[in-house]
Amino acid sequence: MPKHLPSQLDPRSPLVLDTRELPRRPGALRTVTRVVPAPADLGLEMIGVPEGADLSLDLSLQSVSEGVYVSGTVSGAVQGECGRCLRQIDDSVVVRIQELYAYANSTTDETTEEDEVGRMQGDLIDLEPALRDAVVLALPTNPLCREDCPGLCTDCGVHWDELPADHSHQQVDPRWAGLSQLTRKEE
Numbered sequence: 233m234p235k236h237l238p239s240q241l242d243p244r245s246p247l248v249l250d251t252r253e254l255p256r257r258p259g260a261l262r263t264v265t266r267v268v269p270a271p272a273d274l275g276l277e278m279i280g281v282p283e284g285a286d287l288s289l290d291l292s293l294q295s296v297s298e299g300v301y302v303s304g305t306v307s308g309a310v311q312g313e314c315g316r317c318l319r320q321i322d323d324s325v326v327v328r329i330q331e332l333y334a335y336a337n338s339t340t341d342e343t344t345e346e347d348e349v350g351r352m353q354g355d356l357i358d359l360e361p362a363l364r365d366a367v368v369l370a371l372p373t374n375p376l377c378r379e380d381c382p383g384l385c386t387d388c389g390v391h392w393d394e395l396p397a398d399h400s401h402q403q404v405d406p407r408w409a410g411l412s413q414l415t416r417k418e419e
């Protein structure tokens with residue numbers, strides 16, 4: 233078995249973790265603390281981490297018999313749009329990562345499905361899929377600028393915050409509408 237399996241991962245890529253410095257002895261530990269630019273489309277349609285924004289990785293890589301266990305947090309700024317009033321939302325997100333990356337040809341590698349646990353690619357770990365899953369789970373599918381956002385008046389599109397309490401649009405009662413048509417005919 234070749235010592236370094238061919239890998240398509242780029243070790244210089246921001247979300248690729250290089251474990252060459254981590255002894256393959258169960259219990260060995262290395263920490264990864266760094267700030268990397270966020271990849272594109274990290275999040276949901278209405279809210280997510282802007283591409284290139286700072287992502288802070290605060291992770292520990294631990295050798296276990298079957299591979300490398302990655303745990304810790306990733307945090308970053310999120311930007312989105314309120315689902316009710318379309319105002320910009322500026323927030324932040326912190327996600328926990330807890331993922332085993334199995335060595336190639338380990339028992340775990342051979343006895344689990346492709347999507348059950350992560351896989352080492354040679355000495356490299358691609359953190360991106362686990363990070364994407366965690367971020368998507370952490371973000372609201374219907375983001376709001378604040379919990380009680382009243383949204384926009386459906387008639388004029390102005391935010392209810394900026395409208396007086398008695399704001400209304402004159403509604404023509406359908407019965408009166410009929411009557412006014414009659415009057416017009418008589419004219």
Ligand SMILES: [Zn+2]
Nearest residue numbers: 314317377381
């Ligand atoms: Zn809102």
Ligand SMILES: [Zn+2]
Nearest residue numbers: 385387388389
């Ligand atoms: Zn209105």
